[in-house]
Amino acid sequence: MTTLDPRALLKRIPTAPGVYRLLDAGGQVLYVGKAKSLRHRVSSYFSRALNRRQQVMMDQVADVEVTVTGTEGEALLLESNLIKASRPRFNVVLRDDKSYPYIYLSSQDPFPRLAFYRGSRKGPGRYFGPYPSASAVRETLQLIQKLFPVRQCEDSFFRNRSRPCLQYQIKRCSGPCVGFIDAADYAEDVACTVKFLEGRADEVVRELAGEMDRASAALAFERAAVLRDRIQTLQRIQQRQYVTGEGGDLDIVAVAQGGGRHCVLVFFIRAGRNLGSKTFFPQAPSDTDEAALLSGFLAQFYADKPIPGEIIATTAPEERELLEQALGQRAGKRVSIKTRVRAERARWLDLARGNAQVALQSRLGSEADYLRRLDALRGALRLAERPQRIECFDVSHTGGERTVASCVVFDGEGPCKSGYRRFNIEGVASGDDYAAMHQALTRRYTRIKQGEFPFPDLLLIDGGRGQVGAVAEVLQELGAGGVTLVGVAKGADRRPGQEQLWLFGCKAPIILAANSPAMHLIQQIRDEAHRFAITGHRQRRGKARTQSILEGIRGIGPKRRQRLLRQFGGLHGLSRAGVEDIARIEGISSQLAREIYDAFHRDGAE
Structure with a gap:
């Protein structure tokens, strides 16, 4: 049990609402929690029976820090921010740092454009979304092009046209760049587009039907046929995308648990349209119940995203009323979390639950396969235990120009992209891969020695015996011992499956079968390092060649x-x-x- 003195500790903790942080002896945050009364909440860790997870946590606690807030709702918001910042081991932690894409309409322009957008939404114009993925945005943009020929080209392209582009030829644009449509008619197409994105497709259908009747009455049959085709396309889209009986914004959240893993799936319904779903696998102790998992997930998930007025979940989160209050305060409107729904909503909730279970089983299966390959690699390299952290380096350049070295990291769960790094190589002879690798390793392992990253168990180098010897000298200079070093050299024909593995200290290479799970894992890691390096090199080279x-x-x-x-x-x-x-x-x-x-x-x- 912890060596903390509860009496002395509780004397300095106020009874006000706020957030507390449990720290280990090294000052690392083990757990972040909120409380209506900080003193009463912290005292519960010393005055009642704890479950197994809490006992393990309290055995490591060396200190407690608190932050007082004005209300319990403010404490909830601060708690979610601190969890995302410090990623404590014993909390539910959502890995969701990627911003969500939107459809952007430059409504301030005389001839507005539609575009894919990701980033801050502070600029002029209108933003529709968020969408769960880039593919969902692009699919919607393609559908809109078939319905309403609003331009989607860049402004620089639009301003410098003397004749219409291919989009006009295939009837995906009305040609405003060359004056083939006046501002008033173009504004009508823009207005229909806005109504469609706002979920008012029925209104658009009625307007198009009225215009079609007027065109027929005026014997403008070609125009009437165009409008008829638009109406039919719009009706087909409605059948596929719209949620029956819904007209507003809501999210459907389903949880699946099993095998020590947790899965949360979110369906995005915006303006009555199903924009798709996204699956998350938050980090949390294996014994975390569904209500606690959902509470932690929702608080973090909506920390930096637009919040719908309604959230439908498979189970009620812990402290639902407080969570509704905090989310409503953040959104500036009333937010309700519902679990008991009927008819169409119940069907969608069941669908979300089934999809979450399928995603969880798929993740468990892929993890089992990955662990099998890790075990095969341990056996092939005769390691004492399964490697928990693997780093791989690669160097990319074009004739020695703008050399970039990459480092990718794989841990016990697969690629760990937060650990990826690129190194712009300077001051070495053109094409000297040995010197480039020396510089990259020196910079990387100097930071590792400073505690910025953990030491890897296994280090892979894209190269043969000579490269491995040079890297070993660098590691010795840095005092980075205890790392298993392996060079991955291409075979005689430079074909996949013929690689030779040069284990440092061995005089002959290790040659694995092309269908070996260990070889498949090495190829995956090596190819990822190569992809990451060449992407960085192309970006650097392109920037240099376009720079004045x-x-x-x-x-x-x-x-x-x-x-x-x-x-x-x-x-x-x-x-x-x-x-x-x-x-x-x-x-x-x-x-x-x-x-x-x-x-x-x-x-x-x-």
Whole structure:
């Protein structure tokens, strides 16, 4: 049991509402909790029988920190933020750092555009969503193109057209860039698009039907046929996407548990439309019950997302009324969490529950297969135990240009992307992969020695025996012992399945069968490192090739750069100017003019 003195501890804890944090001897947060009375809540850990999980936790607690809040609702909000920030071992932790995509309408433009959008929603225009995935946004945009030909091109493309693009030819755009539609007619298409995205499709159908009748009466049969096709397409979409009897926003949340794992599935219903679902696997102790899991999940999930007015769940979360109050305070409207629903809603809830169970079983199956491959790798490399953390390095460049090294991490559950890192290699000879690897390893393992990351059990290097020897020297210099080092060398024909594994200290390579589970795992890790490295290299190379020479000169900001380019008609004219001509530009001193001139005339400058 903990060595804390309960009496001394409780004397310094107030009875006000707030958040408490249980810390271990190293200051790491083990658990974050909220309380209506901090003193009473913390005292419960010392005055009543604890379950097994709580006993294990309290055996490690060395101190308790508290933060007082004004209300219990504020404490709930602070608790969710602290859990997401510190990811305590004994809390329900949701790994959901990715922002959700939206459909963006530039309503402030004379001819608004529709676009995929992800990020802050503070700019002008309208945002529809969130959608559970990028594919859901793109599918909706494609459907809208078939219904209402509102442009989806970039503004720079739109402003510089002299003839319509292919989208006009295939009837996916009305050609506003070249004046084939006036602003009033285009505004009607935009208005229909907005109504569709707001869930008012029935209203759109009625308006289109009325317009079709008027076109038929005026003998404009081609126009009437176009409107008829739009109505039929819209009705088919309604049959597939709309939830019967729903017209507002709601989320359907289902929980499945088993095998020591937890799965939460969320159906997104926006403006009566089913936008799809997303599955989460929050980290939580295996004995966490469904109500506690759902309470922790909802508090964190809606910390940075729009909150619908209604949430339908498979079970009632702990302290439902308090959670409703906190979410309502955050959303600025009333939020209700319901569990007893009927008719269509009950069918959707059952569907969500079934999908959550399927996702959980799939995850358990994939985890079992991954553990089987880890065990096969342990046997192939004759390791004492199953590796819990594997790191793999790779180097990517084009003819030695803009070299980037990557490090990917796999833990006991698979890829651990929070541990991935890229290293921009500087100061080494062009194409010297040994020196590039030396620099990347030095930077990575210096941070590991400083405690920023844990040491890996297994280190994979994309290379053969010589590369392994060079890496071993780096590890010895850094005092990073105890790491099993393996080089993954391509076979004679450089085909997958013919790789040779060079285990440091062995004189001959280990050759595994092409269908070996261990080989499949090594190939997966090596390919992931290669993908991560080459993506970083292409980004760096692309940025360098599109960067202006002026951007590399200190003292030249956007305004001065624009002034120079406007005065000389572009980079070509500026490159032919003399120092005196450049110095005549407002804001350019003689010294800065000389630097600009030298930048264009040193060897290799273009």
